[in-house]
Amino acid sequence: MTQFEVQVDQYKADGNKAVCFKLVRSTKDLTNPEIDFHPDMCHQVFGDSETIFGYKNLSIKIYFAACSLTIYLAVEYAEKINKAISGGVEADDIMAALTKDLIPPGYLTNIDQFASRVSSDNEFKPFGVLKQAYTTEDDGRHFEIYQPTMDTPGFREFHSRLQIFLIFFVDAASFIDADDDRWSFLVLYEKFKDDSGEWRHAVAGYMTAYRYYAYPDRVRPRISQFIVLPPYQRRGHGCRLLEAFYSESLADPAVLDITVEDPVDTFQRLRDFVDCRRLLFEAPELFANPVALANGFTETMATVARERLRLNKRQARRCYEILWLRCTNRSDPSAWRNYRLTVKSRLNQPFRKSGRELAKAAAALESDELQAVLGDLSRQQRIGHLAEAFDQLVSDYGQVLDRLASVAITAGARNGAVAENGAAEACPVDCR
Template identity: 45%
Template sequence: MDPSFMEEKLSPYKCDGNEAIHFKLVRTASDVTNDNTTFHPEMTHQIFGDSEAIFGYKDLKVEVYYSAARLNTYVNMHFSDKVSPQKFDGVLADDVIKQVADHMPPGFHSNLDEFIALLHKDASFKPFGELKHSYTVTKDGNVRQFEIYQTGIDTPGFREYHERLQTFLLYYVDAASFIDVDDDRWQFFLCFEKYKSNGNPMYAVAGYMTVYNYYAYPDSIRPRVSQMLVLPPFQRQGHGSQMLQTFYNGCYNRNDIRDITVEDPSENFQKMRDFVDAGNCMKLKEFQPERLLEGFSDDMEWAARHKLKINKRQARQVYEILRLKATDMNNPEQAKAYRIDIKKRLNIPFQKNGKDFNKISKTLSDDELSATLQIPKEQRLAYLENTYKEITDSYLKIIEKLAIS
């Protein structure tokens, strides 16, 4: 058979895994048939490969439903047609259910009636661990209540619950991996919406964050935020900031904590972290406008570390954000001073000779210096200007958010 003919014949049986998978957080049986409760993955390459494609089906719909509190799970699929070896010269369809199930703990349901019959058990669900923070979010005119709990892996029942919850990571966090839950140095912060059904309090999971306590010589720890996920129905409502701040609040008065780090932060997480850290630093005397305009100081680094557990690199970034906020960019002198300060920091990677840089810079002209660094001067200047603009644009968005909050 002509390969091009076969390819054309099979093309209707290819679909995008991101569109084919339909997630739901089910609170009531009516949610199962309500399209408004459906959400989709951001990525499926960790399930279906780099192309994120599923082969062998027409009109494929893969249903992955979770009960909103206990995360009891239902997995099934529907399609209008499927390739078969008899019709398509021995070609087989992908085993989609197996590909999905391989990344899920055992015990999920494939019978929808059985899944629905278990929904009533969510009424008796109580969040794991200790309540650390409660707050409200107003959305579409409705005031919704949320609670954040802190727990450890030894909390009865939480290990199994976490195995179900972490399956979402593969669909929303690039290069995600499941953690070693046997290590008791892990901390977990879980966010739930608390609502009422028939007058009774109910819970629906909204997101979670994991923190690992690394040892820091000689007698300290250095907590590292490892994973954070806010589920799509709850995104852009401030829950990530609330979880991070709740974690921070438990660190401030602990003398055994040296500082807080983050593991490979995504761009969105870093923006949220900058917003939270900048809001906290704004309250410190060391970060007041008159001091910010004088430049980054040892006092700022000390205050950020000892009062807020912020490490030096992050403290410097917060300083740059708050200095821009304090700078009158219509004042030529202030604007120039800010621009020079940022570009001076951006230029550090070009200073390949470390401590010797100051020595050689005094003996070379600008052109000779650029040649010594093996980077054309024009290219370096263009890089600094473009990067400066990108950074300040991102800082301005955080400043706008600070003003609103």
């Protein structure tokens, strides 16, 4: 590295380390580093390298009043690069990157004004209708889930601040069209007492779903965004939020089934766990019965999963494979072979059509040798892919089964009231 590069390198910062979030409940939190948390990603704000250029000892403070989500924004640094050092290259305009399309107007840059807003946060009331309330078993903290709409006074502005977290914690996240009334929302709050003994509500997470039309007269909600904020992760709140959405959907006769928009791995594991637990409780005659499971996935299973739980066929089949694995003795060669071949057959379905298309294309070639090579490569690639996909799937299923083994499948499973022994999800996810 040249001397020039060494000198310029001092003015580069990792955006994920430079950005610092706080959820501020009281003015004491402003100087409490224990509640700081940092982004998982910032490429949508600062570029693919996630590097910010032009500052020494850079600190970007994005503080939220824990209840109202009023924002304090500050960019602090020891020194800003000048053009003589950088060869004419300007320092990145951090404020422009943050406020152009991300942080809405109304944010504060004066810490005293922000402290005053935090003190008045006791006036904040959750938006919408209370749908569920629960108390965590391990530490007795209280949580509530509310259902607002964009017509709920004040929620539109509140949502514009809440959705900021998606960009920093959910890969490929994007904002929704808030003017489309087919969106539905659930917001999770912690209900806590402040220093004066008054009850307040701090934001802990939220989710969105879009209601698609299902012929002839039904709707098919598609979960789009789902995030539990970092200070609340790995405590089971993702399960509670998803269960609340399921409860709302089951109560609506217009809902045919529920889908998810390209779920990321973290959400898929959460969804698998919740759905498998529900199937074990709601349809044990099919999904907890080793004989029924070994006989294959049936239309009856798909229908029961849809009618009792609003699961779509694809997710019902996935849960069937997880619960069949739960009952399969891997030490029994015959039982394990039956499971493996059945799952691989399902995994191979997308290749069957492509394989036929490849064969037709090869048949049109003049060279028999080229045709043979294409056929061999396709077969080898398919076999390799299937083996890899199966092993990964069994590993993923195993994580769900480990978590199922840590809970009691009781009547409380219907609404998420299940004791867990420390196994919980990390759940900042956008399902798109």
